[in-house]
Amino acid sequence: KGVSQLLASRIIPGGSGKDIATEVLDQIESFKITEKVKCVCSDTTSTNTGCNNGAVKIIEDRLGRRLIYLACRHHALEIIPKTLFENLIEKSSSPDIGKICKNFATEWEKLDQKNYTPATMANDTTCNAVLTQDAKLRITNCVFKSLQKEQVRADYEYFLELELIFIGETPPKGVHFRPPIALTSARFMGRIIYCLTIYMFAVSGQYTLDQKTLEAMRDFNLFIVTTYVEPWFTATVPSVAPRTDLNLLISIFKYESVSKTVADIAMKAWVNHLWYLAPHCIALSFFDRDVPVEVKVEMVKNLNIAPKEKVPPKRLKWPKTQKIAEDLTVASFVNSHTQEFFTLLNLDTSFLTAHPSEWHSHDSFSAALEIVEALVVVNDVAERAVKLTTDFNGILTRSEKCFQNILLVMHKTLQNDSKECLTLSHYSRKKEE
Structure with missing residues (x-):
């Protein structure tokens, strides 16, 4: 364990x-x-x-x-920024990160690092409409919460700091920019870091981008800071995986009100990676502290629903014609196949006979939770x-x-x-x- x-x-x-x-x-x-x-x-x-x-x-x-x-979950989630970057900004067939990022790296030493412009000061109507006070507060809380955890990689920490700078806030260690580094096209985090940095120096007038690329980079960055941060930085926690993935699906759907182009690209990428909404993995939500009690009651009831498939699929296939309801919950994906999760892991399910509000007082739940928290996702x-x-x-x-x-x-x-x-x-x- x-x-x-x-x-x-x-x-x-x-x-x-x-x-x-x-x-x-x-x-x-x-x-x-x-x-x-x-x-x-x-x-x-x-x-x-x-x-x-x-x-x-x-x-x-x-x-x-x-x-x-x-x-x-890291591999699945990184598909979204990779697909957005290649469709909005630049496609690259070579191993390197692309011409735009390479050109910026060569100009880096010429830039005054104190002369940058956050998106909130860009005099851009799209930025102002998306980065409202409520949105900024939500992003800030999420970033500071993530910064309190020890980051496995330095670029993850820098990404979080850039998020704050991008929305006009100051990171705990102050505002600073790190020199661009050589990256391959496989390093999606590098693309995000480059895009956030390039945009702020381009808006300040120090670095030149054509208007189309500037707007594409703006659209990419806005989606990342408003929609992508929380899923990525909770990706290693097994119990929250189904709820987080469902919330991301709903968030992408709602993002159509900001940019239909961005939402369509992101949705096409994400809808093929709903692994944690499949019958087995949805069981992780029984151990998610943030799933409401009433939803867990419904989940227990749904364990008796017999699905059409005889063999539980590894991945949920979302029907193209099916709309995404904003009030959709993880309970909708639970069925009798979900019981196999407990069987395969030899988990005692006696706690399921009690009301969800009482589960934490049951030894069977505590023992199962310990095993679930040790799973590697x-x-x-x-x-x-x-x-x-x-x-x-x-x-x-x-x-x-x-x-x-x-x-x-x-x-x-x-x-x-x-x-x-x-x-x-x-x-x-x-x-x-």
């Missing part, structure tokens, strides 16, 4: 769903944990999630049982393992077997250390001790 352990980090030559599944199964079998596997978390590429030849499906077939699929651990492999591949040893063993030891040593501690002097001291 709450413990992560790297088993292996190998380059899989084939890269097909079958190849990935075979490697995963080989590893869990070698560590003799096959029977303990209950869930699988991965990014949502078709190689992993394909309904016939995806790695997850093949793993389930070979294990002979269904697993709870916890789609990486982002694959950041796997990505850090890949980074570890990339950094040390071929340096420590040429033997693949020895290299994998070294990774296991390094992961165990590093997993509880902060980024600031990962210095040569730090490990020199550890060695001396």
